[in-house]
Amino acid sequence: MAAPSSTLVFKVHRREPELVRPAKPTPYEVKLLSDIDDQQGLRFHIPVVQFYKHAPSIRGKDDPVAVIRRALSETLVPYYPFAGRLREGPNRKLMVECTAEGVLFVEADADVRLTEFGDQLQPPFACMKELLFDVPGSNAVLHSPLFEILASCLWKCRTVALRPDPKETMRMICLVSMRGKFSYPPLPIGYYGNTFAFAVAEAPAGELCRNPLGYALDLVRKAKGEVTEEYMKSVADLMALTGRPDFLKTRWTYLVSDVTRAGFETVDFGWGPPVYGGPAEPDVGPVPGLANFCIPCKNKEGEAGIVLAISLPTQAMERFVKELESMLKSPPNETKTFTHVMSAL
Incomplete structure (x- = not known):
C-alpha cells in the first residue's frame, strides 16, 4: 500500500470567509443545552474531512463549491439552531441563540492530487493543517456506541504500552446511547441533542495487564450494562449539581468513539460517495x-x-504494536503475565 509522502508540500489559496445563512426564514429562540451536552470535557472541536474522486459526469454542471454552499443553506432551514450561536449563561450554562446568522464557509483551492495522499486514505493525513481551516466557533461532539471487544483490546494494549504503576487505576469511558430508550417522558420529536452517558470501567493497571482480554471485556460490558434510564437521569442531575466537572483531567482515562455508523462515508453531493469521510485526526x-x-x-x-x-508517544506506540501482535498470535484463553517498569510517560 502506498503511503502519503512525509514531504508532501502543496499550496492552498483560500477565499475570504463568508457566512452561509438558512435558505428560508427560521424561528428566533434560545435553546438550552442539556447538562450532558455542555460538560467542560466536551468543549472541543472534532475535525472531519471528506475526500471525493473527480466525477466526469458532472463536468459542465455546477461547481462543487456552489453545490455544497446551496446544500448547506437548505439544510440550515430544518436544522436552524446550527446557524445560531453558542452563548454561556449563569454558571457557564451553554445555550444556543437561534439567530440565523449562518455558518462560516471558506472556499479554497489546493494544487495537489488525491493520489498523492496514498492508496488507502486514513488518518493521520499529510498537511491536514493546510486542508482544514481552523476556525474558532461552537464546539461539537460526535459519538456512537462502542465496539466492546475492540475497546477492551485497545484499553488493555494501551495500558501495557504506557507502563503505569501496577496499582494505578485505569479507566475506560464507555459511551452508551439512550436515544429511543426513554419510557416517560419520551424525548420530544425533533430532539437532536446528545443522549449518551459515560459509563466507566475501572481496573488496577497490574490486573488489566496480567489478565487475559476477557477480564477487560467483562468490565466494559458490566459498565455499559449499568446504564439505564434512571442512570441517565442521575447523570444529568449530577452534572447540574456539581457544575459539570471536567472528566478528562487524568492521563489514565481513555475514551474510544465509534463513528462506523455515523454515515460520513455516505454523504453524496451529486458526484458519488467520498473516497474517505470521517475524523481528520487520530485523536x-x-x-x-x-x-x-x-x-x-x-x-x-x-x-x-x-x-x-x-495516538501514543513513539516508544509507547512500539510497545503497543508489540503487545497487539502478541495478543493476536496467542491461542484463545491464554493467560499471560507482564512485567511492569515504572515510567513517567
Missing part, C-alpha cells in the same frame, strides 16, 4: 491520546473494515 480533546476513533474504511479491493486510529 481529539485537551489531552493528547486520550480519545481515539474507530473509523470505517475500505481497502483497494473494496473490502470493508475498521481503522483504529491510535
Whole structure:
C-alpha cells in the first residue's frame, strides 16, 4: 500500500470567509443545552474531512463549491439552531441563540492530487493543517456506541504500552446511547441533542495487564450494562449539581468513539460517495491520546473494515504494536503475565 509522502508540500489559496445563512426564514429562540451536552470535557472541536474522486459526469454542471454552499443553506432551514450561536449563561450554562446568522464557509483551492495522499486514505493525513481551516466557533461532539471487544483490546494494549504503576487505576469511558430508550417522558420529536452517558470501567493497571482480554471485556460490558434510564437521569442531575466537572483531567482515562455508523462515508453531493469521510485526526480533546476513533474504511479491493486510529508517544506506540501482535498470535484463553517498569510517560 502506498503511503502519503512525509514531504508532501502543496499550496492552498483560500477565499475570504463568508457566512452561509438558512435558505428560508427560521424561528428566533434560545435553546438550552442539556447538562450532558455542555460538560467542560466536551468543549472541543472534532475535525472531519471528506475526500471525493473527480466525477466526469458532472463536468459542465455546477461547481462543487456552489453545490455544497446551496446544500448547506437548505439544510440550515430544518436544522436552524446550527446557524445560531453558542452563548454561556449563569454558571457557564451553554445555550444556543437561534439567530440565523449562518455558518462560516471558506472556499479554497489546493494544487495537489488525491493520489498523492496514498492508496488507502486514513488518518493521520499529510498537511491536514493546510486542508482544514481552523476556525474558532461552537464546539461539537460526535459519538456512537462502542465496539466492546475492540475497546477492551485497545484499553488493555494501551495500558501495557504506557507502563503505569501496577496499582494505578485505569479507566475506560464507555459511551452508551439512550436515544429511543426513554419510557416517560419520551424525548420530544425533533430532539437532536446528545443522549449518551459515560459509563466507566475501572481496573488496577497490574490486573488489566496480567489478565487475559476477557477480564477487560467483562468490565466494559458490566459498565455499559449499568446504564439505564434512571442512570441517565442521575447523570444529568449530577452534572447540574456539581457544575459539570471536567472528566478528562487524568492521563489514565481513555475514551474510544465509534463513528462506523455515523454515515460520513455516505454523504453524496451529486458526484458519488467520498473516497474517505470521517475524523481528520487520530485523536481529539485537551489531552493528547486520550480519545481515539474507530473509523470505517475500505481497502483497494473494496473490502470493508475498521481503522483504529491510535495516538501514543513513539516508544509507547512500539510497545503497543508489540503487545497487539502478541495478543493476536496467542491461542484463545491464554493467560499471560507482564512485567511492569515504572515510567513517567
